Amino acid sequence: MMYEIFESRALHTAIIALLAVPLAFVITLAKPGLGGIIAVGLLVLLVAFLFPLTGLYLIVISMLLGPEYELGGQSLGGGAQFARGLTLRLDDFLLLLVGCAWLAKIALVHQGGQYLQSPLNKAIAYYLGISIAATLIGILVGRVRPFAGSFFLLKYYEYFFLYFMTLNLVTDEKQIKQLVTVSLATCFLVSLYAIYQMANGERASAPFEGKEGEPNTLGGYLVFMLSIVTGLLMTPGASRNRAFHFLLLLLGFIALQATLSRSSFLAAAVVLAVFTGYISRRRPLLLTLIILGLMAAPVWAPKSVRDRVMYTFTQPAIEGEQFRIGVVKVDTSTTDRLRSWGQAVEAWKSSPLWGLGVTGGPFMDAMYPKLLADTGILGLVTFGFLMWSVYRLARSALGEIDDPYFQGIIAGFLLGFVGMLVHGIGANTFIIVRIMEPFWLYAALIAKVVYLRSKKPVGKKERPSPPMFNRRSSRLGSLPA
Numbered sequence: 001m002m003y004e005i006f007e008s009r010a011l012h013t014a015i016i017a018l019l020a021v022p023l024a025f026v027i028t029l030a031k032p033g034l035g036g037i038i039a040v041g042l043l044v045l046l047v048a049f050l051f052p053l054t055g056l057y058l059i060v061i062s063m064l065l066g067p068e069y070e071l072g073g074q075s076l077g078g079g080a081q082f083a084r085g086l087t088l089r090l091d092d093f094l095l096l097l098v099g100c101a102w103l104a105k106i107a108l109v110h111q112g113g114q115y116l117q118s119p120l121n122k123a124i125a126y127y128l129g130i131s132i133a134a135t136l137i138g139i140l141v142g143r144v145r146p147f148a149g150s151f152f153l154l155k156y157y158e159y160f161f162l163y164f165m166t167l168n169l170v171t172d173e174k175q176i177k178q179l180v181t182v183s184l185a186t187c188f189l190v191s192l193y194a195i196y197q198m199a200n201g202e203r204a205s206a207p208f209e210g211k212e213g214e215p216n217t218l219g220g221y222l223v224f225m226l227s228i229v230t231g232l233l234m235t236p237g238a239s240r241n242r243a244f245h246f247l248l249l250l251l252g253f254i255a256l257q258a259t260l261s262r263s264s265f266l267a268a269a270v271v272l273a274v275f276t277g278y279i280s281r282r283r284p285l286l287l288t289l290i291i292l293g294l295m296a297a298p299v300w301a302p303k304s305v306r307d308r309v310m311y312t313f314t315q316p317a318i319e320g321e322q323f324r325i326g327v328v329k330v331d332t333s334t335t336d337r338l339r340s341w342g343q344a345v346e347a348w349k350s351s352p353l354w355g356l357g358v359t360g361g362p363f364m365d366a367m368y369p370k371l372l373a374d375t376g377i378l379g380l381v382t383f384g385f386l387m388w389s390v391y392r393l394a395r396s397a398l399g400e401i402d403d404p405y406f407q408g409i410i411a412g413f414l415l416g417f418v419g420m421l422v423h424g425i426g427a428n429t430f431i432i433v434r435i436m437e438p439f440w441l442y443a444a445l446i447a448k449v450v451y452l453r454s455k456k457p458v459g460k461k462e463r464p465s466p467p468m469f470n471r472r473s474s475r476l477g478s479l480p481a
Contacts, residue, residue, distance in 0.1 A: 138357020219264025231412020
């Protein structure tokens with residue numbers, strides 16, 4: 001045992017010494033700005049190699065608080081999909097650095113020694129496989145530019161790598177609770193920033209999102225995180241810091257209103273309806289208060305929120321620019337979204353089985369028609385299977401885990417899961433990295449707590465691991481599906 005510890009420390013020391021010489025050489029020759037970036041990047045790589053969980057904490061903090069840089073749009077050759085430009089953010093680079101350090105440490109030190117296989121591996125593999133195959137076919141027939149398709153595939157699905165990395169790096173329940181605390185603290189800071197924007201008369205969006213921002217992205221993130229907080233508060237014994245959680249719920253609710261995102265409002269309303277149905281028999285007094293609060297919404301809701309919701313149906317008539325659904329007329333923004341659904345269906349007809357490939361179809365702010373246009377029927381089916389697998393994992397975990405804290409996290413995740421499905425009607429929710437990184441982080445934490453609880457000893461015997469979990473050899477070819 002002592003020999004293994006000595007050997008591990010010796011290897012760490014040797015690696016640091018080997019990295020120090022070329023690092024000093026590069027910094028000396030490079031320009032000051034570039035040298036600083038290289039130094040910071042290698043420092044993060046080194047920290048992530050020596051302390052992988054610290055790198056994971058940095059990723060969680062940077063999910064919403066990391067700056068971003070937008071590359072060119074049409075000049076990159078991506079067509080309509082690249083019209084808004086390719087955005088790279090700090091957490092993209094952190095995920096790359098921490099992931100490389102994690103894989104390198106497994107290869108060199110053999111710590112952990114194995115890759116954990118989760119219940120979602122098969123569903124993720126099917127969904128990724130169809131997306132990659134559809135994009136390759138699109139490249140072959142000339143519908144997708146190779147650079148654009150490849151880059152967006154990496155951007156869209158990098159959170160799956162975060163899922164696998166979290167699942168393997170976390171080793172105990174204490175680390176799970178620490179990661180949850182860091183993510184809630186990040187949400188607290190983001191909510192304060194959104195309220196600051198609202199006080200300055202601006203429409204709230206996530207920090208460092210450029211001049212225009214994406215309020216819909218912040219709205220989806222807040223709906224999910226507030227669902228987690230709600231799950232902790234509604235589960236008896238789950239919240240050990242109720243004052244902080246109530247404050248976060250209040251600030252997050254105000255920040256959500258400041259986004260003026262109608263898709264997020266709709267998602268929040270459905271989450272509230274599900275929550276109301278859940279507590280209807282257990283807490284009739286709370287149910288009554290919620291109903292009264294909703295009835296009084298026209299009184300307490302800010303004027304900007306009321307105007308934003310009502311504008312959907314009260315926009316002045318513009319001939320030929322607004323759809324009518326029966327006697328109801330909707331605004332031009334909603335009309336554009338409805339038209340994009342029709343465009344997606346028309347595009348899908350040219351390749352109904354596997355679609356046009358990622359970036360091959362028209363750009364639209366709606367998840368399901370975009371998924372249909374990009375990956376066809378096969379993509380829609382595999383996405384549905386993935387969502388069902390996520391729900392099944394969380395639902396079974398809620399019945400198996402008896403710890404109040406984790407029950408609260410799982411219940412909140414289920415609420416947020418419903419909210420994200422609804423949010424996808426008016427946004428590309430499941431390919432927006434700033435929403436999906438927290439979503440898949442919590443999915444990994446739930447899968448991990450199920451695994452840890454299944455391995456706890458019962459008396460003198462150890463309970464066997466459930467069939468949904470198994471381990472593979474740590475050979476380099478045995479990466480997660």
